[in-house]
């Protein structure tokens with residue numbers, strides 16, 4: 001019988017995660033991809049969009065390892081980052097102004113009750129206008145990296161978009177191989193209010209919300225001169241995220257993502273599940 005492993009189940013706008021204080025390496029990193037798949041599997045495991053392991057860092061308050069539900073490791077996750085920051089604060093790993101190390105660089109966060117504001121890495125605008133042949137349609141959007149890759153299409157009616165079908169085709173489009181992309185569909189309601197639906201790479205489905213996708217979508221809308229920051233993003237789960245940034249001649253700077261990070265429950269994993 002392996003020792004139980006303490007964890008918290010958290011969500012940021014319905015993007016849900018399993019978080020483990022892994023400073024003593026209770027989950028060996030060489031097994032983490034497999035463990036993520038087992039634990040994130042709905043109905044058989046805890047069920048989540050991702051697994052977050054909080055480890056020691058020499059450069060920041062902690063270093064995280066982020067895994068999607070399919071076991072793939074991702075460089076960054078905006079909603080997961082907000083949950084990790086609150087987890088570290090609530091468990092005494094860090095104070096209310098903290099930083100953590102990711103594959104996308106050092107991320108700074110501030111905690112104010114349930115609300116967490118993250119400063120994201122400077123986004124890369126890879127293609128402002130990109131046209132893709134997708135089945136029998138021509139789809140035009142933009143391609144950005146906000147920590148992870150995102151394709152963004154502005155649409156008239158986001159509710160009418162078959163996100164799973166089209167998002168999946170774009171995610172696997174030859175243009176984005178081998179790393180693939182996340183794919184966002186955005187409806188602009190006002191110059192500072194948009195509604196976003198995201199097909200997520202690594203979850204291989206539409207999720208309730210995607211933080212880096214919300215940021216990519218808000219920036220795309222501003223680049224197309226249809227929106228001005230700060231921009232409120234209504235997520236598919238209904239909750240709202242706020243995206244702050246500045247557009248300059250050189251590009252985008254001072255990018256922040258703010259919203260609630262919720263602790264759903266704390267529990268103990270059966271250690272035998274991860275051997």
Ligand SMILES: N[C@@H](CCC[C@H](N)C(=O)O)C(=O)O
Pocket residue numbers: 015068073074076077078079080148149182200201202203209210211212213
């Ligand atoms: N849900 C995330 C993004 C997580 C990583 C993504 N699925 C990828 O592999 O690129 C967010 O809130 O940003």
